[in-house]
Structures are given as C-alpha cells and as structure tokens.
Amino acid sequence: MTTSTSPTATASRIGAVAPVRVATIGAGRIGTSHTELIARHVPGAVVAAVADPVDGAADRLAAAVGADLATTDIEAVLASSDVDAVLITAPARSHSELVCRAAAAGKHVFCEKPMAVTLDEADRAIAAAADAGVILQVGFNRRFAPGFAAARRAVDDGRVGTPQLLRSLTRDPGPWQADPARVPQWTIFLETLIHDFDTLCFLNPGARPVSVHAFADALIRPDAKESGASEATGNVSGASEATGNVSGASEATGNVSGHLDTAIVTITFDNGAMATAEANFSALYGYDVRGEVFGSAGMATTGSGRTTDMTFYGAAGVEIETARRDTILLHEAYVGELTAFVEAVRGASSAVVGGADARTALQIALAAIRSVETGTTVRIDEVG
Numbered sequence: 001m002t003t004s005t006s007p008t009a010t011a012s013r014i015g016a017v018a019p020v021r022v023a024t025i026g027a028g029r030i031g032t033s034h035t036e037l038i039a040r041h042v043p044g045a046v047v048a049a050v051a052d053p054v055d056g057a058a059d060r061l062a063a064a065v066g067a068d069l070a071t072t073d074i075e076a077v078l079a080s081s082d083v084d085a086v087l088i089t090a091p092a093r094s095h096s097e098l099v100c101r102a103a104a105a106g107k108h109v110f111c112e113k114p115m116a117v118t119l120d121e122a123d124r125a126i127a128a129a130a131d132a133g134v135i136l137q138v139g140f141n142r143r144f145a146p147g148f149a150a151a152r153r154a155v156d157d158g159r160v161g162t163p164q165l166l167r168s169l170t171r172d173p174g175p176w177q178a179d180p181a182r183v184p185q186w187t188i189f190l191e192t193l194i195h196d197f198d199t200l201c202f203l204n205p206g207a208r209p210v211s212v213h214a215f216a217d218a219l220i221r222p223d224a225k226e227s228g229a230s231e232a233t234g235n236v237s238g239a240s241e242a243t244g245n246v247s248g249a250s251e252a253t254g255n256v257s258g259h260l261d262t263a264i265v266t267i268t269f270d271n272g273a274m275a276t277a278e279a280n281f282s283a284l285y286g287y288d289v290r291g292e293v294f295g296s297a298g299m300a301t302t303g304s305g306r307t308t309d310m311t312f313y314g315a316a317g318v319e320i321e322t323a324r325r326d327t328i329l330l331h332e333a334y335v336g337e338l339t340a341f342v343e344a345v346r347g348a349s350s351a352v353v354g355g356a357d358a359r360t361a362l363q364i365a366l367a368a369i370r371s372v373e374t375g376t377t378v379r380i381d382e383v384g
C-alpha cells in the first residue's frame, strides 16, 4: 500500500495552525498512556488513529480518546493522509522496521526505546528518517524530567565543572510478578538500562563512551536463571559468534542465556569520566529512578521515588509516599517529551533526543551484553 502524504506536504500543512494529527502504533501499556497524554495534556495535537494487530486493542483506545480510525492494519495508518506523525509503542523488536516504514510514508516518528536492537537496524532507521526529512525522536523521557533537566543545566552552566563520576539507576516497582519465560533475552540491558545509558550520556554532554564492563544475574528469580528468558529474539549482540564459545562464556560468568533481573554496568568515557548504571526489576518500595553527576566543581543529584514532597511524621516515624508506576513518577517527563515532539513536528524546534542518541545508548547496551557473555571489559568500538 502507498501513502498520499509526502514529507514535504506534511511539513507545510503543519506549518499552519492545524493541530498535529498523531497515530499510535501499539496500543499496549505505554501506548495507552502516551495516547491519553496526547489527547489530554499535549497542546497542538490530536489523536487521529490507533493501530494494533490484536483484535479490539485499537478500538478500545481509539474510543477512549475519540480517534477516528482504529485498525489492526498498520499500513492503513501509514497510508492515511489524515495522519502527520506516529508514536511507535509496539514491542522493541518491531521498532526499527516500523520507523523505516513510517518515515518512508512521510510520517514524523516518535519511537519508544529501544529504537533498534542491532546497530545495523539503528543505522537503517536513522537513514530512513534523514532520507524522508521527517522528525525522529526517541523515548528517553528522563531527559524531560525536571530534576534530570536541572542536573544537565548545572553541567551546562559550569556549576558541576568537568564530570568525573556519574551514576544512574532504575529499580522497577515490585513485587516482580512477570513470567521470566516471556521476558525477551537481554531485556534488562536493551529496555531497562538503556534509559540509564542515555542518562549518563545526557549528564556528560559531548563525551563518548569508550569501554563497558557488566555483571548481571537472576537474583529475584534464581530458579529461572538457566531456563528463563525467551530466546525468540536470538542473539542480538552477535557476541556468541564473535567468541565462538557460548558455553565457555557461561562458565566464566555463570549466566549467558537465562533470565536476568539484576545488573550493574561500569562505563568509561573519552573525557576521563567513569560511570555506573544499575537496575533491578523488583523494588518493593516503588519505582526508583535516580541520577548523579559529580565533577571538579560540584555535584548534581536527582530522583527520589517520591510522588510529592510531602513527608509524614507520625507515631511510627517518618513516611514518604512513593510511586508504583513509571507513568506516575515521571508524568511530567512523559508530557514533556511528547510536547517536545509535537513542537518539533510543528517546526518550532528540532528533535531534542534523536536517532544518534538512541544509537549511542544501544552501543553501550550491546557492549554490556557482550561483557556478560564473555566476562571481559568490552570496548565500544568492538560492537561497532
């Protein structure tokens, strides 16, 4: 199927005052949240369409936000001249192909992380957007969280000095109740820590990652360590081929192919800075996202897991309320990234976080995977 909307036509129509007409591709958890935010919290945009291959999923979400088109046919959305831009919120392994198809159809693209799971795919997605002249923004929402943005300003205006040590962590709210067999292999690096890898680059602007060493294990579900993760994804890093010895690597690290729910990664940068990223799938106290940059002149830290700045003092002691969902803790960040995307599509700005940023975070993730597989420190240039 072809589309009747060329990139140029889309861009010039949007130059006027008309709202940006957004379509969601993937009406799951984050697709639903993003779509509702577009409909209710993002100025200058309307939801025009929702697509999801599962029967009924698009209908439900389209009805909730008053979108005209609900379909199981992704191509119908891409071909629609009533759609200016798409939100890609389908599963990770479909992202890069959807970016390429949407860009070829002349649609501006907001793609959830990870934009791709191999560097070849990332390069194809970046090239497709460039060739079509469409905006490509990636869902690294932490850059839009007020505290993380303020930390970056403290770096930019010199208050931190030269970054020397950085930290970023993600602890998903527990108890973790997913089926490990349904979690794609390497999710902790490709879908969880990818946020932290981007955060570390964001807080160390201009610097490039040089080397990575990672440890990962199944501490929440040790029973799933050998059998756990879905292998449907295959070997995204290509490291098995590179080392030619998966079982040898397994002996070195104790865990190559199974479920991984806890990880720590060290990264060095070409400006000398050293960083750590860590993740765990089950923080019983709530969703916990934090960042820190320590430099020659000062330090900025951000993130607390608090839902508000209220602290309750009672007979039992002191309590704070913590968020149990990313969409609650980072509400402002999600609204901020979607607002920035709509502004970029309207021509008021360029994409704040784009394909090149997604590629760098992916390089770190792939190096971390190879490090776990081989038990060695991996240079970024080894993964491409």
Ligand SMILES: NC(=O)c1ccc[n+]([C@@H]2O[C@H](COP(=O)([O-])OP(=O)(O)OC[C@H]3O[C@@H](n4cnc5c(N)ncnc54)[C@H](O)[C@@H]3O)[C@@H](O)[C@H]2O)c1
Pocket (backbone or CB within 6 Å): 025, 026, 027, 028, 029, 030, 031, 051, 052, 053, 054, 057, 074, 089, 090, 091, 092, 094, 112, 113, 114, 139, 140, 141, 191, 326
């Ligand atoms: N930035 C963030 O904070 C954040 C938070 C959550 C999820 N995510 C990312 O968003 C993506 C989706 O996560 P989720 O938790 O919403 O998953 P989900 O499983 O809840 O939803 C995915 C949806 O996509 C649909 N789908 C499957 N294949 C498709 C295809 N080829 N085309 C279109 N739709 C398809 C599924 O039917 C489902 O409705 C993942 O990449 C995840 O890492 C990002």
